[in-house]
Amino acid sequence: MTDPYASQRAMRQMRRAAMQRGVIATLDIGTYKIAALVLKLDPDSSTSDHPGIGNMAGQAAFRVIGAGTTRSRGVRFGEVSAMAETESAIRTALQAAQKMAQTRVDHVMVCLSGGNVRSYGLAGEVEIDTGTVAENDIACVMAACEMPDFGAGRDVLHAQPINFALDHRTGLSDPRGQSGSTLACDMHLLTVDASLIQNVCNCLKRCDVELAGIASSAYAAGMSALVEDEQELGAACVDLGAGSASVSVFIKKHMIYADSVRMGGAHVTSDISKGLQIDFSMAERIKTVHGGVQATSMDDREMIALTGDSGDWEKDRRSVSRAELIGIMRPRIEEILEEARARLDAAGFNHLPSQQVVLTGGGSQVPGIDGLAARIFGQQVRLGRPVRVRGLPQAASGPAFSSAVGLSLLATHPQDEWWDFDLPVDSYPARSLNRAVKWFKDHW
Amino acid sequence: MRPVGPHGAGDPRRTYANSDHAALDDAGAPVSALSRPHSFWDHLSATRAEEYAQDDILPHVLLPEMAQDMHGAQRLETAPYQALDMSEIQTASLIETLDSSLYGASDVEFAPEPGAQMPSDWSVPEGFGQWQDPQDHVETPDAPFLSKLEDRPQARRVRSKSLRDSRFGYRLQRMWLTPGYRVFVKFGAPLLAVMLAAVVFFADEARRVAITTQIDAVYDAFVDRPEFMITSLDLPEMTPELEQALRQKLDLDLPQSSFRVDLDALREEVETLDWVRSADLRLLSGGVIALSVTERSPTILWRSDEGLELLDAEGVRVAYVTHRNVRSDLPLIAGKGANTQISEALQLLDSASPLGHRLRGLVRMGERRWDVVLDREQRIRLPEAGAVAALERVVALEQAQDLLSRDLLVADMRNPSRPILQISEGAMETLRDIRSQTMEALQ
Numbered sequence: 001m002t003d004p005y006a007s008q009r010a011m012r013q014m015r016r017a018a019m020q021r022g023v024i025a026t027l028d029i030g031t032y033k034i035a036a037l038v039l040k041l042d043p044d045s046s047t048s049d050h051p052g053i054g055n056m057a058g059q060a061a062f063r064v065i066g067a068g069t070t071r072s073r074g075v076r077f078g079e080v081s082a083m084a085e086t087e088s089a090i091r092t093a094l095q096a097a098q099k100m101a102q103t104r105v106d107h108v109m110v111c112l113s114g115g116n117v118r119s120y121g122l123a124g125e126v127e128i129d130t131g132t133v134a135e136n137d138i139a140c141v142m143a144a145c146e147m148p149d150f151g152a153g154r155d156v157l158h159a160q161p162i163n164f165a166l167d168h169r170t171g172l173s174d175p176r177g178q179s180g181s182t183l184a185c186d187m188h189l190l191t192v193d194a195s196l197i198q199n200v201c202n203c204l205k206r207c208d209v210e211l212a213g214i215a216s217s218a219y220a221a222g223m224s225a226l227v228e229d230e231q232e233l234g235a236a237c238v239d240l241g242a243g244s245a246s247v248s249v250f251i252k253k254h255m256i257y258a259d260s261v262r263m264g265g266a267h268v269t270s271d272i273s274k275g276l277q278i279d280f281s282m283a284e285r286i287k288t289v290h291g292g293v294q295a296t297s298m299d300d301r302e303m304i305a306l307t308g309d310s311g312d313w314e315k316d317r318r319s320v321s322r323a324e325l326i327g328i329m330r331p332r333i334e335e336i337l338e339e340a341r342a343r344l345d346a347a348g349f350n351h352l353p354s355q356q357v358v359l360t361g362g363g364s365q366v367p368g369i370d371g372l373a374a375r376i377f378g379q380q381v382r383l384g385r386p387v388r389v390r391g392l393p394q395a396a397s398g399p400a401f402s403s404a405v406g407l408s409l410l411a412t413h414p415q416d417e418w419w420d421f422d423l424p425v426d427s428y429p430a431r432s433l434n435r436a437v438k439w440f441k442d443h444w
Numbered sequence: 445m446r447p448v449g450p451h452g453a454g455d456p457r458r459t460y461a462n463s464d465h466a467a468l469d470d471a472g473a474p475v476s477a478l479s480r481p482h483s484f485w486d487h488l489s490a491t492r493a494e495e496y497a498q499d500d501i502l503p504h505v506l507l508p509e510m511a512q513d514m515h516g517a518q519r520l521e522t523a524p525y526q527a528l529d530m531s532e533i534q535t536a537s538l539i540e541t542l543d544s545s546l547y548g549a550s551d552v553e554f555a556p557e558p559g560a561q562m563p564s565d566w567s568v569p570e571g572f573g574q575w576q577d578p579q580d581h582v583e584t585p586d587a588p589f590l591s592k593l594e595d596r597p598q599a600r601r602v603r604s605k606s607l608r609d610s611r612f613g614y615r616l617q618r619m620w621l622t623p624g625y626r627v628f629v630k631f632g633a634p635l636l637a638v639m640l641a642a643v644v645f646f647a648d649e650a651r652r653v654a655i656t657t658q659i660d661a662v663y664d665a666f667v668d669r670p671e672f673m674i675t676s677l678d679l680p681e682m683t684p685e686l687e688q689a690l691r692q693k694l695d696l697d698l699p700q701s702s703f704r705v706d707l708d709a710l711r712e713e714v715e716t717l718d719w720v721r722s723a724d725l726r727l728l729s730g731g732v733i734a735l736s737v738t739e740r741s742p743t744i745l746w747r748s749d750e751g752l753e754l755l756d757a758e759g760v761r762v763a764y765v766t767h768r769n770v771r772s773d774l775p776l777i778a779g780k781g782a783n784t785q786i787s788e789a790l791q792l793l794d795s796a797s798p799l800g801h802r803l804r805g806l807v808r809m810g811e812r813r814w815d816v817v818l819d820r821e822q823r824i825r826l827p828e829a830g831a832v833a834a835l836e837r838v839v840a841l842e843q844a845q846d847l848l849s850r851d852l853l854v855a856d857m858r859n860p861s862r863p864i865l866q867i868s869e870g871a872m873e874t875l876r877d878i879r880s881q882t883m884e885a886l887q
Contacts, residue, residue, distance in 0.1 A: 091614045104621035206611075208618065 008156070008419040014212040015411070018107035024212060024411050025066075025097060025105040027090065028220075028404035029112055029200065031075050031243025031266055032362060035396065035404040036093040036108075038066030038101040039411060061412045064391035066101025068093045077243040077262050078114025078217070080199040087203045094207060108209045110200055111407045113217040113244050115192035117157065119257045119347070120148050122187040133166065133175045133183055139421040141185040148189070155194040157216055159418035162188050162254035171252070187418065188256055190216055215410055217403040218246030218258040224406030225360035225384030225399070226250055235356035236349055237384065238340050238373075239402060240363025242266040245336050247343050249352070254415070257347040261339040265363040268332045275328045276320055278306050287366075290322050293330045294368035299323040333369065337376045344377075358384035362400035667703040675699045675731035682737060685763075686719045690735070693717060702727055718761050744786060745771060747778040759786040779808030788831065792816065795835045798843065813858070822848060825856045834860060 018024040019041060028035045039062045070092040074085025098105055124145035128137055142161060150156075164172040166180035175183060197214060204211050222237035234251035242265040249257040265287075273283035290304050299322040306318040349355070357377040359369065364383050373381045386397065386405035396404070414420075619625055646652055675698055679687060693713060696705070707725045714723040714735070721738040728734050742754035742762045754762040754771065761783075765771060775793050782789065789806050796803050796816055807815040814831055816824040816838075826834050834857040841847040847855070851871035856864040867875075 088611075091611065095614050095617055098617065098621055102621065104618050104623075208615065 005419050008417065011211055011213045012414075012419060014107055014210050015109070015414070017210075018212050018411075021106070023101075023103055023105055023107075025094065025108045025209070026404060026407040026411055027093065027108050027110045027204075028217065028401070028407060029075060029078070029080075029086070029090070029110060030072055030217070030241055030403075031078055031113070031264065032072055032241070033400070034070050034072045034075075034089050034093040035401055036066075036068045036090075036097040037064050037392075037396070037404055037408055038097045038103065038105055039063065039408050040065045040101075040103075040391075041412060062390070062408065064389055064393070064396075064408065065103070066097040066099070066105075067393045067396045068096025068098075068100065069396065070096065072242075075114075075243065078112060078241065078260070079193075079196050079243075080203065083199060083203060086199075087206050090203055091207050094209070106210055107212040108204060108207075109213040109215065109407055109411050110204065110211065111215045111217040111220045111403050112192065112196060112200065113239070113241050113246050113260060113403070114262075115196035116262075117216055117218065117246075117258050117260055118150065118154070118191050119259060120150065120189040120191070121256070122146065122148065122189055123184065124187065125182060125184040128181055128183055131181065132177060132179050135176060135421070137183055138164075138176065138185075141183045142187060142418050142421060145185060145187045150189075150191045153194050154191040155197050156189060157192045157197075157214060158188065158190040158219065158255070158415075160188050160254060160415050161418070162186050162252070162256055173252075188254065190219075190258055192216070213411070213414070215407055216246070216248075216258055217241070217407075218248035218260060219255050220403040220406035220410060221246060221360055222248040222250050222255060222358075222406065223409050224386040225358050225402045227387075228253075230354070230356050230358065233356070234352040234354040235358055236344055236377075237358045237360060238337075238364075238377075240264060240336065240359060240361040240369075242362060245340050245361070245363070247340050249344070249347060249349055251352060257349075259343040259347065261336060261343060263332075263336045263339065267336075268329050268363075271328050271332050272325065276306060276318075276325075277315075278308065282306065282308065286325060287329065290325055291329055292322065292326050292367045293333055293372045295323045295326040295330075299326060329366070330372070333363075333366065333372065334376070336363075337373055341376050354380070356380045356382070358382055360384040360386075360399045360402040362398075364399050667701045672701050672703060673699045673731050674702050674705060674727070674733050676733070678728070678732050678734040680736055682739060683719070686717075686737070686739060689717055689719065690714065690737070694735075696733075699731070702731075705733070707733075718763060742771065742774065744789065745774045745776045746783050747776060748780065748783070753783075755783055755786060757786060757790070759783040775803075776805035777808065778805060779811075781811035782806070782808035789814070791832050792826070792835055795832050795839065798839050799848070802848070818848060822852060823854045825854060825858050827858045827860060830860065837863075 015024070022041045024039050024041065026037045026039065041062045070089050072086075073089040074080065074082030075089075080086045094105065094108070122145040124141050124143070126137065126141045126144050138161075141164075142159075163170065163186040164175045165184040165186075166172055166175050166178055167182055169180075170184075172178070200214070201211055218237070218239055221239035222231070225237050225239070226235050231250045231253045234249070236247060236249045239246040239248075243262070244264050245261040247257075247259045247261070248255050268291075269280060269283045269287055272278070272287055273280050276283065278286075286304055286306075290302075292299070302322040303319040304322060304325060306316075306320055308316045310316055344350075344357075355378050357373065357380060359373055359381065360383070363369070370381055370383050383399065384402065385399050386402045387409070388397070389405055389408065392401075392405065620629075674696070677691075677694065677696060677698065679690065682690075694710065705727075707727065711723050711725045714720055714725070714737070719739055721740045723738075724736045726734050740756040740760060740762045743757045744755050745765065745768065746753050746755050747768075752765045752768060754765055754774070756762050768776060775789075777786075777789050785808065792806060792814060793803075799816075799818065802818045802822075804817040804819055807817055809815050809825075813828040814826045816826065816835060818824070824835065824838050838847065838855050838857060842849075847865075851868045852865055853868055854864075854866040856866065
């Protein structure tokens with residue numbers, strides 16, 4: 001992972017190889033679960049000659065033939081904390097997916113939620129000599145974007161051109177072939193901790209699979225949970241995971257901002273566990289079964305048995321009212337949502353034309369969370385589920401699988417990134433000529 | 445248009461205070477240290493399962509959660525959260541469900557309870573009927589399906605746990621899912637093993653011999669059945685010499701199996717006999733082999749360097765003859781190459797028939813032309829072309845002037861425009877005498 005451009009290009013090459021083989025796996029490494037989907041790519045519909053993304057919003061190009069999910073081990077806040085445990089969990093998920101698909105998978109795309117994602121907006125501008133924008137000019141203008149100092153130990157995860165401007169016209173998605181004299185470009189750059197990527201690479205290498213791409217889970221969740229007009233008009237996707245809540249902002253079908261709050265459903269569970277003095281699995285269970293954020297008078301009368309097998313009769317036969325449970329859960333969930341709101345405010349989300357917020361992820365299944373979120377984010381809040389994909393098992397179609405499904409959309413229809421364009425070639429000969437002249441001047 | 449403003453995420457003033465805050469909570473730690481008394485899948489996607497259970501665009505993975513939720517949802521009006529309480533229910537996780545769907549769920553029989561009945565106002569998708577509402581059966585713990593439900597996932601989990609988590613098991617599964625390897629194990633290796641076993645088995649000479657003798661014995665037992673035996677040879681009426689020759693030639697030691705008789709080879713052997721123009725062998729019912737033969741008829745005798753031969757009209761040898769008197773009825777020809785011109789010889793002999801018994805035979809001269817040989821050493825030399833016409837001329841002279849009765853040695857007709865008669869020495873002197881007498885008488 002020394003040169004992001006080269007390594008990302010290598011991953012794109014892997015993805016292309018997987019496309020040719022026809023089978024690719026997507027792996028969502030989360031804090032609570034690791035989900036693996038095996039996709040069978042349908043070459044007929046992906047190479048269709050009609051314009052646009054094709055049938056069923058492009059989802060006809062693949063089919064899910066295998067799905068495997070396992071409880072995540074050794075992952076905290078979406079980051080690898082115990083490598084051997086994580087590797088074993090990845091293996092388990094991949095193995096189950098391969099078994100269901102009855103095929104062997106060699107190429108895997110991964111999405112990650114941790115690693116302190118940071119979002120940068122870059123701008124670049126070049127003069128066009130020929131008067132017509134060529135492929136090379138696109139590469140030039142992207143190379144002209146001034147790279148911010150994102151610090152040592154950070155790696156570029158996404159670098160997507162989101163807007164092109166030609167002279168006085170802006171909002172162009174594809175300026176190639178158009179005439180003009182000045183080409184400007186806005187680029188969205190997403191960086192994560194290099195160590196996280198390195199760890200994931202090592203994990204997958206030890207699982208005997210090739211890494212065909214890495215994506216941010218905030219991006220992947222937005223791709224699958226936001227519907228097309230939300231992506232077009234502007235919306236924020238809040239992916240409430242177990243270890244972190246990822247926030248991504250979309251407009252004009254491009255992600256323009258991503259961030260994450262390092263709190264999630266696991267913290268809620270931890271609060272319950274601490275507050276009610278029960279073990280973690282029991283807390284997880286009563287959270288998912290009886291949890292909520294809006295207490296009513298009925299909830300005072302509904303008692304939840306806190307069973308256990310500690311041997312202490314009194315301790316094993318306690319019970320708690322649902323209102324108490326809600327009283328524990330609600331502050332934490334509010335805190336998470338407010339933190340996400342703070343991130344959105346920092347990004348200038350309130351300046352966008354549309355204020356739609358979509359909640360997805362496993363945490364969005366808490367009953368009543370949409371009402372709570374409406375108080376924090378404003379009225380335009382809805383709960384998002386991943387798009388329906390052919391062959392996806394019923395069990396893997398819940399909101400907890402938004403990023404896994406979104407990643408499979410990305411696997412078949414990747415967004416153009418910086419590394420999809422060749423490096424500008426024309427600058428190189430001039431530079432080398434200058435160097436030669438300089439060398440002669442220096443030595444003669 | 446750049447909504448990521450100057451206050452963007454890269455702003456160094458924005459410290460990630462919450463990450464510290466979250467780390468202080470230390471909430472993530474128990475996640476990796478969880479035990480799993482309940483199934484991991486109990487709660488995931490259970491909320492909207494009923495909604496999606498109606499759709500059939502997906503291959504149905506029949507999850508117990510759905511069935512429970514459907515029944516639970518109905519009870520929701522009265523007891524909203526009791527219905528979802530699954531503390532007493534052991535359900536299969538996704539993986540176990542997939543396992544059972546892959547390897548046949550038939551080993552777990554869910555016999556419908558006689559007392560259980562489905563809600564009447566519900567349209568239940570097909571396949572859900574076999575899942576009973578576990579709530580109904582909590583009171584009867586000896587219900588057969590419930591005990592099985594409790595046993596099965598536990599047993600499977602224990603069995604596959606070691607394999608599933610190990611790296612070796614993972615690699616083993618990947619290897620097994622590799623198409624080439626799979627084909628090799630399924631087809632290549634058994635084939636190889638069978639071939640190897642065959643090679644090892646047949647490497648021993650004694651075993652080979654034993655097997656071939658056994659095969660031969662079975663073959664003989666079949667072939668030598670009385671139904672297939674030939675008992676007699678049926679020969680048509682023919683010349684006795686030919687019949688004797690044929691019997692010697694065929695030499696079948698009857699009775700013999702028809703499988704061992706090669707009729708074609710036998711026929712060719714019969715046709716090698718000079719006397720036989722063509723032969724026809726056929727196997728008749730009742731174990732009879734019938735032979736029909738077209739004989740060659742001898743038409744002429746030919747004396748060559750090799751001896752005296754009988755030829756048919758085509759010049760093919762029918763038999764050798766020791767003496768001319770054996771077939772004194774046939775005309776005689778001689779000379780090298782005479783056998784190739786039998787038809788012309790027969791024409792000449794036909795033309796020479798007025799000469800009667802004086803004719804001795806024809807001689808082929810220099811493989812080119814014919815001489816007619818008469819008794820008293822008389823010869824008629826015939827030309828190469830138009831031999832029959834020349835001979836007829838001589839015969840006409842004989843009939844008109846008794847030419848051949850005179851003291852004539854050779855009638856040379858080789859040049860048709862100038863026939864030459866060669867007479868004997870005595871006749872010449874007599875002619876000279878007559879001429880001198882006439883000359884004297886004239887003088």
